[in-house]
Amino acid sequence: MKNDLYKILVELSPNYKKNYLPSISIDCVVFGFHDASLKVLLLQLKNTTKWGLPGGYLKRDEDLNAGANRILKERTGAENIFLNQFKTFGKKNRSEEFFSDFPDDLWHKQRYISIAHYALINFEIVNPVIDQFSEACEWKEISELPELMMDHEDIFNEALLQLRRDLNYKPVGLNLLPEKFTMPELQKLYEIILDKKLNRGNFYRKMTRYEILEKLNETRKGGAHKAPDLYKFDEKKYKAALKTGLQESW
Amino acid sequence: MKNDLYKILVELSPNYKKNYLPSISIDCVVFGFHDASLKVLLLQLKNTTKWGLPGGYLKRDEDLNAGANRILKERTGAENIFLNQFKTFGKKNRSEEFFSDFPDDLWHKQRYISIAHYALINFEIVNPVIDQFSEACEWKEISELPELMMDHEDIFNEALLQLRRDLNYKPVGLNLLPEKFTMPELQKLYEIILDKKLNRGNFYRKMTRYEILEKLNETRKGGAHKAPDLYKFDEKKYKAALKTGLQESW
DNA sequence: ACAAAAGTGTTACCCTTACACCCATGT
DNA sequence: ACATGGGTGTAAGGGTAACACTTTTGT
Secondary structure (H helix, E strand, O other): OOOHHHHHHHHHHHHHHHHEEEEEEEEEEEEEEEOOEEEEEEEEEOOOOOEEOOEEEEEOOOOHHHHHHHHHHHHHOOOOOEEEEEEEEOOOOOOOOOOOOOOOOOHHHOOOEEEEEEEEEOHHHOOOOOOOOEEEEEEEEHHHOOOEOOOHHHHHHHHHHHHHHHOOOOOHHHHHOOOOEEHHHHHHHHHHHHOOOOOHHHHHHHHHHHOOEEEEEEEOOOOOOOOOEEEEEOHHHHHHHHHHOOOOOO | OOOHHHHHHHHHHHHHHHHEEEEEEEEEEEEEEEOOEEEEEEEEEOOOOOEEOOEEEEEOOOOHHHHHHHHHHHHHOOOOOEEEEEEEEOOOOOOOOOOOOOOOOOHHHOOOEEEEEEEEEOHHHOOOOOOOOEEEEEEEEHHHOOOEOOOHHHHHHHHHHHHHHHOOOOOHHHHHOOOOEEHHHHHHHHHHHHOOOOOHHHHHHHHHHHOOEEEEEEEOOOOOOOOOEEEEEOHHHHHHHHHHOOOOOO
């Protein structure tokens, strides 16, 4: 019973063997923020029910960094995306089950260690593109994830933890929000990532005190209530402030 | 001009090819604390002047975790060491220069990505062991590092940064200090890792307030001055406190 | 006597938390 | 009117930073 995915992999196997490093794969947890909720980009492989993180392999003549950026561009069409390598997953049987029905000499069936990255991307500029192995490429709400293949749920969970730890050290807001955003939108983003409610007045004051926001002479029209003010990040000041972290002691 | 290292590598090449995963190496930044200073374990390869981090390769049937522990055990004789994988280094030319005079079909000359770990180890229980490729294996003061091969200085610097960030989240003191230690010793450790002087009284109060230390009915005899009290960590409370981090807001 | 260690006190300052109040504005 | 947003006030509490003082004790 040879299905589409099977045929494609068998056909491509020799080419991969020639041009890509063995044993190494790259997986990306791509975060986007939209409609007051945090989403992650997932693929559904052909002939499977489970979903997976966008990923790929490293070319023999390619820096690790460049490989991750290339893979991301293929799936989203976007370039210069904020990418952070956060952990490498190397359990020996992490993909055994998935490939159990494939031929042993298939390049893809070898053992891989996966170098995991998370990406932060402006939801609005992404155009999800399926690849030749997939039949769907969609944004999924992080609180309603479908079942994931292999150890991709572990990878996702680690990415979310890392994102939380990075909130004061990396330009998370700058990369997840559109250029112009409102204070309630920014607060919502923080609340989702930190998984806790924050006090509105205190959040406003804290953000203002950092002096990393620039208030624009515009409001977000069209809502059901008072039009909120629009802000954008002062990128220079934001990044300067992140170098020492937005708060903390020692 | 075939030197010792050259001969050993050529001889072992086929065996490595058979039993180890290609393209993947593991490097360890091993920290130890002794004599009020932080040290790192380095090897000097045969026929070279530069030093390098202890490292090795991943066996085909071995979890990544297990591989790092095995490599560490070979170099230190110690087991169950605190190990933290912190970054993977994958520039395409990271080892090109080092192997330029070696034959192209040498297993070791292929391109590697290196999965870097840092280890925290009780200096007193380590017995540095040279491997077959090396002529020295020694502790070096982190402020007086010799010249390092390839990108090992980058790896070391990243490890130190990561260690600093982890100070409130990982059992750093527990793993770097002997079982019994004094308050001034603990403070010194924090000062070196954070690279700043800390106020003695405030440090004492802060540590006491965490309730992670257990004061023993003993003092450290033999010093030139008043014998300081000995403490040990209350391991349970220490680890419980680290789960949320020793301080910080949001 | 001297120097390090232990323990405590003090003060100013900053930040957080939690509430509460005002006003503005779009439907 | 009502819900949301913007902006500010305040009081309690907790941690930090910096300094200083005391007592203890080993050489």
